[in-house]
Amino acid sequence: MNSQAIGAGQLQPAHDLQSVAASRGELVLRADELSKDFKLGRGQILHAVRDVSFGLYKSAVVALVGESGSGKSTVARMLAGQESVSSGKIWLNGEAVQPSRGGEFRRYKSEVQLVFQDPFSSLNPAHTVRYDIERPLRLHHHSLSREQVREAAVDLMQQVRLTPPEKFLASYPHELSGGQRQRVSFARALAAQPRVLLADEPVSMLDVSIRLEMLSLLDDLRTSFSLAMLYITHDIASARYFADEVLVMYAGQIVERGAAEDVTQQPAHPYTQLLVSSAPDPDNLGGGLRELPGESGAGTGSATEIAGRNAPVVIGCPFSDRCPFVADKCRAENPPLLQLSASRAAACWRLDVAAPAVLAGREGGDDLTN
Amino acid sequence: MRTDSGGYVSGTTLTGDGGAAAREPALSIRDLSVVYRTVNGDVRAVADVTLDLHAGEVLGLVGESGSGKSTLAYGATRLLRAPALITGGSVIYRGRRMSGPVDILGLTPDQLASLRWREIAIVFQSAMNALNPVLSVSDQLTDVIRRHLRTPRPEAVQRAGKLLDLVGIPRARLRSFPHELSGGMRQRVMIAMALATDPEVVIMDEPTTALDVVVQREILGQIMELRDTLGFSILFITHDLSLLLEIADRVAVMYGGQMMEVGSAEQIHHEPSHPYTKRLLRAFPSLHGPRKRLAGIPGTPPDLLSPPPGCPFLERCLDGTEKCKEIEVRLLPVRTSADPRHQTACPFILPDQPDDEGGTPGDGARPAVAVPTVDLSSAGLSSASVSPDGGSPDGGSPDGPAAESVAVIQPGSEERAQ
Secondary structure, X not given: OHHHHOHHXXXXXXXXXXXXXXXXXXXXXXXXXXXXEEEEEOOEEEEEEEEEEEEEEOXXXXXXXXXXXXXXXXXXXXXXXXXXXXXXXXXXXXXXXXXOXXXXXXXXXXXXXXXXXXXXOOOOOOOOHHHHHHHHHHHHOOOOOHHHHHHHHHHHHHHOOOOOHHHHHOOOHHHOOHHHHHHHHHHHHHOOOOOXXXXXXXXXXXXXXXXXXXXXXXXXXXXHOOOEEEEEEOOHHHHHHHOOEEEEEEOOEEEEEEEHHHXXXXXXXXXXXXXXXXXXXXXXXXXXXXXXXXXXXXXXXXXXXXXXXXXXXXXXXXXXXXXXXXXXXXXXXXXXXXXXOOOOEEOOOOHHHHOHHHHHHHHHOOOOOO | OOOOOOOXXXXXXXXXXXXXXXXXXXXXXEEEEEEEEEOOEEEEEEEEEEEEEOOOOEEEEEXXXXXXXXXXXXXXXXXXXXXXXXXXXXXXXXXXXXXXOEXXXXXXXXXXXXXXXXXXXXXXXXXXXHOOOOOOHHHHHHHHHXXXXXXXXXXXXXXXXXXXXXXXXXXXXXXXXXXXXXXXHHHHHHHHHHOOOOOOEEEEEOOOOOOOHHHHHHHHHHHHHHHHHHOOEEEEEEOOHHHHHHHOOEEEEEEOOEEEEEEXXXXXXXXXXXXXXXXXXXXXXXXXXOXXXXXXXXXXXXXXXXXXXXXXXXXXXXXXXXXXXXXXXXXXXXXXXXXXXXXEOOOOEOOOOHHHOOOOOOOOOOOOOOOOEEOOOOOOHHHHOOOOOOOOOOOOOOHHHHHHHOOEOOOOOOOEOO
């Protein structure tokens, strides 16, 4: 039964995957088998991130999607140099860097900037916006005169559409709305003139009605500053509209990756399928909720809890506990990312059962977008 | 102006004939107004809002931050305190266990205490803050049960266990403290607490906003199941319209402290009447179906300290005219709808915007105002943005008859306000 069940065995591990984001521009930042372990005490180790590899390309957006506790923010923090790397390498402009090391940190930070989720706690309430914007300008561009710094600050405010700039520069965070605060965060990140912007859930705390505006602002900034952007979110629907490539994370691993439209419209990995079917769907009216595939009876344990509890277990697929398609091999061996097309891969032994359409599409022709 | 001290039970003044009583709403909010007293003057948080919650239904209340949706719910249950002040209106509650309808705004503190939780319970937004960190789950649940049902402790503990079963938490968790529970579990405990006394009306204030989608879906599924088995009605407050459309029977849209539109989820989704509703519907990315053109809603909500005259949405409305400054904002049946319960505060019937119809790009009939449309990844979008049938993604709203029967305000007409 076992050999019969593993029809996906013919797939090859995805060693030379071509990111769809690469068509936008050159490679800027590369994560190479990044891992992060946290020591929990009593000899326990939490593998928060395991062997995560991807590239960020100039003028392209890569989305990292997953639930809380999946390790997506830890990836961002490692890339931002705020967390040391347990193993693996970070490559910036073709050079291996160790951003969490002292002297290199500031040079790295002028190239790679992070925007946080919560605009209410990421700005110091005791400082005006001017302080927040001008400080990185001075730190990262020593040669600027006082006048030039002021001009640059005004210019940044206009870039993030906070006008009139002088009024907003003089205000304190508590005087601003959530959306305005997040714009200040963007301006502060851009003050260093980075090549890479890591946006950790930049719109999750904002109202639905202004989320879209913020995403379109981020999109404009991506174009005008030629930013390589990592967009971290748990809202896979926004990733569909905003990102070139989508990486789906579960329990510290990338379980599926590919072009945004492919991954969201024809998810291959059972977890991605769960994620996609969990997103609100206004077209499904009638007061009831759709049944989730394979979620019957799995009910009680919250996703976070399972991810956290299972993380230390290295044997087997981390999703095997919740997976409706689980087979013996899934519990015994953790699947690597298997190549589905030139740009697409999924880490699942049971792809023939979980996503027969995707496999069939693979034989018929690679590109699902057309 | 009413205060908590001058209470009365207005049950005597409201006599419903027996036959219709069954169909009368469980909660009728009539012309409720709430202000926040500040040194700079009154902030008009809720203005003359009328809303009915029928027995057993899920009524979704949607609006952005500051639209007054929470103030409305807390005002109706008298949970606001100074500087908030209820300046007018009535909130009639008709419970099956009650001898007759009562005006919640007129109850004495004692009467209120017996109504709260027993009849109307609330699930607060932040489970992290709403649970007491130094009491176990069991203590918090039994406290509610013993206070409101006067149950002796052993039975109360029994009931607490049953409640955890209901919301899908193992009974062993009774002894846990809030910090030992995950976010989803805490929210389930909050729901269990709200249901502890078998209330008829449950107000849920963004119960799943802080959770991620998979957990959110599980919890919503559970809420709907409980509604079906226990038969309470839900006032579900959220800013996520896409979620509401799926779970709610009816949807009420609030903006700037006023009600903009009320209708069935079906009507709101497929035949939105108010410009604000229409814009909200295009403001969230959808995962299913063809990729639509999306547009945010630029601008900010009105300053409720000195609210603008007429329609509060005028400043951000693409179809606004000078006339909108003069209208009195109140809900009227949508003239093109056969259902008189589909009501809108916009007295003008507007032709559907071209973008609604499958996002035909480059259609010149839009107003001259720049709308930031999100056309994010150009790859593959241009073809996908037009729905396959070439028609409206809304599934064919009857815009034709709408346009002929009433005076149509042309979008982009010269007299655009502001």
